[in-house]
Amino acid sequence: xxxxRTGARSKRSQPTSEWLQxxxxxxxxxxSRERIVATAVELLDAQGVDGLTMRRLADRLSSGVxxxxxxxxxxxxxxxxxxxxxxxxxxxxxxGEAQDWRGEVVYMLEDWRASMLRHPWSASLLPRxxxxxxxxxxxELLSNTLSGAGVADADLNVAIWSLWNYVMxxxxxxxxxxxxxxxxxxxxxxxxxxxxxxxxxxxSRLLLDNDWDGAFRKGLGFLLDGLAPG
Amino acid sequence: xxxxRTGARSKRSQPTSEWLQxxxxxxxxxxSRERIVATAVELLDAQGVDGLTMRRLADRLSSGVxxxxxxxxxxxxxxxxxxxxxxxxxxxxxxGEAQDWRGEVVYMLEDWRASMLRHPWSASLLPRxxxxxxxxxxxELLSNTLSGAGVADADLNVAIWSLWNYVMxxxxxxxxxxxxxxxxxxxxxxxxxxxxxxxxxxxSRLLLDNDWDGAFRKGLGFLLDGLAPG
DNA sequence: ACCTGAACACCGTTCAAGT
DNA sequence: ACCTGAACACCGTTCAAGT
Numbered sequence: 001x002x003x004x005r006t007g008a009r010s011k012r013s014q015p016t017s018e019w020l021q022x023x024x025x026x027x028x029x030x031x032s033r034e035r036i037v038a039t040a041v042e043l044l045d046a047q048g049v050d051g052l053t054m055r056r057l058a059d060r061l062s063s064g065v066x067x068x069x070x071x072x073x074x075x076x077x078x079x080x081x082x083x084x085x086x087x088x089x090x091x092x093x094x095x096g097e098a099q100d101w102r103g104e105v106v107y108m109l110e111d112w113r114a115s116m117l118r119h120p121w122s123a124s125l126l127p128r129x130x131x132x133x134x135x136x137x138x139x140e141l142l143s144n145t146l147s148g149a150g151v152a153d154a155d156l157n158v159a160i161w162s163l164w165n166y167v168m169x170x171x172x173x174x175x176x177x178x179x180x181x182x183x184x185x186x187x188x189x190x191x192x193x194x195x196x197x198x199x200x201x202x203x204s205r206l207l208l209d210n211d212w213d214g215a216f217r218k219g220l221g222f223l224l225d226g227l228a229p230g
Numbered sequence: 231x232x233x234x235r236t237g238a239r240s241k242r243s244q245p246t247s248e249w250l251q252x253x254x255x256x257x258x259x260x261x262s263r264e265r266i267v268a269t270a271v272e273l274l275d276a277q278g279v280d281g282l283t284m285r286r287l288a289d290r291l292s293s294g295v296x297x298x299x300x301x302x303x304x305x306x307x308x309x310x311x312x313x314x315x316x317x318x319x320x321x322x323x324x325x326g327e328a329q330d331w332r333g334e335v336v337y338m339l340e341d342w343r344a345s346m347l348r349h350p351w352s353a354s355l356l357p358r359x360x361x362x363x364x365x366x367x368x369x370e371l372l373s374n375t376l377s378g379a380g381v382a383d384a385d386l387n388v389a390i391w392s393l394w395n396y397v398m399x400x401x402x403x404x405x406x407x408x409x410x411x412x413x414x415x416x417x418x419x420x421x422x423x424x425x426x427x428x429x430x431x432x433x434s435r436l437l438l439d440n441d442w443d444g445a446f447r448k449g450l451g452f453l454l455d456g457l458a459p460g
Numbered sequence: 461a462c463c464t465g466a467a468c469a470c471c472g473t474t475c476a477a478g479t
Numbered sequence: 480a481c482c483t484g485a486a487c488a489c490c491g492t493t494c495a496a497g498t
Contacts, residue, residue: 030462031462031463053489053490053491054490054491054492055489055490055491063463063464064463064464064465065464065465065491065492066463066464066465066492066493067462067463067464069492069493070461070462070463071462074491074492075491075492124354124357124358127354127402127403127406127407128354128406130413130417131417131437133427136421136427136428136431137427137428139428139431139436140427140428140429140430140431143430143431143434143436144430147430153433153434156434157434157435157436157439157445158441158444158445158448158449160431160436161400161403161439161442161445161449162396162445162448162449162452164399164403165396165399165400165403165446165449166392166395166396166399166449167399168398168399168402168403169394169395169396169397169398169399169400169402170391170395170399172357172398172399172402173357173391173394173395173398176357176358177357183360187360187361191366197366197367197370198366198367198369198370199370200370200373200374200377201366201369201370201373201390203383204373204383204386204387205387206369206373206387206390207361209387209391211388212391214388215387215388215391215392216395218388218392219388219391219392219395219396219453219456219457221456222392222452222453222455222456222457223396223449223452223453223456225452225455225456226449226451226452226453226455226456227449227452260481261481261482283470283471283472284471284472284473285470285471285472293482293483294482294483294484295472295473295483295484296473296474296482296483296484297481297482297483299473299474300480300481300482301481304472304473305472305473461498462497462498463496463497463498464495464496464497464498465494465495465496465497466493466494466495466496467492467493467494468491468492468493468494469490469491469492469493470489470490470491470492471488471489471490471491472487472488472489472490473486473487473488473489474485474486474487474488475484475485475486475487476483476484476485477482477483477484477485478481478482478483478484479480479481479482479483
């Protein structure tokens with residue numbers, strides 16, 4: 001049990017006998033952490049958080065359910081790995097070009113948001129799980145850029161958490177609303193019907209407004225105005 | 231089936247025979263929507279989102295599982311009702327006093343945040359569910375106040391969603407971190423140990439910083455500076 | 461080193477039935 | 480009008496066993 005975790009890490013199985021893969025459908029590559037994670041992401045994209053099931057995951061991999069547990073601790077582990085795999089950061093397109101720090105920060109945050117929106121299950125998972133290496137790298141880079149832009153050490157954490165809060169709130173909300181476009185129209189109609197009680201949000205059609213990207217950028221701008229030095 | 235929902239709404243059962251309650255433990259009040267919701271909130275507070283189970287809920291109410299389904303559509307319905315019940319707004323303490331709009335807005339948003347932090351499961355549920363009457367009332371009041379403060383109709387939705395995003399992000403994050411205080415220390419130690427890779431967030435001890443309330447207020451201030459007119 | 465099936469202790473919900 | 484138990488189609492994970 002103790003040997004399992006470390007032993008299974010990334011060792012390639014050397015060919016042990018004349019049978020290439022012991023019990024799998026011919027042509028299927030062997031089970032591995034990487035394959036499990038990639039398939040979990042596919043499943044999550046297709047079926048949402050509730051759609052990820054150890055049994056369904058095993059099915060897609062043409063393996064027995066319990067085989068997964070050799071490579072992975074448990075279902076939570078699968079969530080952690082899938083989540084972090086989706087948060088990899090590749091950096092801005094043109095390297096070497098010296099950009100202003102503000103442009104860099106905006107780029108980083110919009111890329112982060114876009115990565116999560118590509119996998120709508122990911123945003124609401126992130127605050128509940130431990131931070132993986134890819135997310136930590138993003139935070140490190142953000143810290144670094146802000147620090148280089150002149151934000152004092154004493155203000156750094158406030159700045160980062162404020163930005164984190166804003167991005168997370170915006171992304172979680174948008175990802176959720178996206179899942180239910182018809183629901184939103186229905187909700188607004190319900191509002192209109194039964195409500196002299198909510199005249200202001202009725203009038204502004206709050207629930208129908210969907211310039212999410214514009215609203216996101218605008219609020220972010222205000223936040224940066226306040227957080228940054230000059 | 232159609233009659234069920236409407237018929238069960240808030241009708242008190244008139245005493246039908248000499249037995250006061252047909253099959254319950256003596257002294258238990260009869261099942262009702264209200265009791266179910268109140269008990270669900272208790273259970274959620276005690277055990278978290280995954281702790282709410284129709285069977286456990288029925289146990290606490292000393293009823294059979296299937297009895298719940300007379301009063302409630304399904305588990306999702308229970309979540310919706312529990313969530314909205316926790317979001318009731320009672321207004322500021324001193325009525326009648328004319329406050330500045332900014333103070334009012336800050337009060338409303340901090341009260342909203344505090345209500346959710348009292349029930350740490352609630353924040354992460356809110357973006358995924360339809361907005362209930364209590365949440366709609368809060369949004370209506372917020373809209374109204376901002377509108378009265380001079381925010382143009384064209385800017386109203388951006389303002390509200392920006393504030394929503396910020397408050398939701400801050401609250402979800404804080405509620406999640408709160409659940410795992412030890413985990414956080416462990417995470418920071420892990421960071422320290424294996425990481426020349428994250429020097430900046432290591433140095434600022436990002437994961438240990440816990441002046442959440444101060445950070446929340448500060449960021450909110452910046453946002454309001456930008457969103458509001460003068 | 462890696463994979464497996466049987467078994468356990470759970471889930472939410474349908475249905476047909478009771479009072 | 481309100482409550483119930485049996486049954487169905489699922490879950491995640493332990494364990495003892497296979498190669």
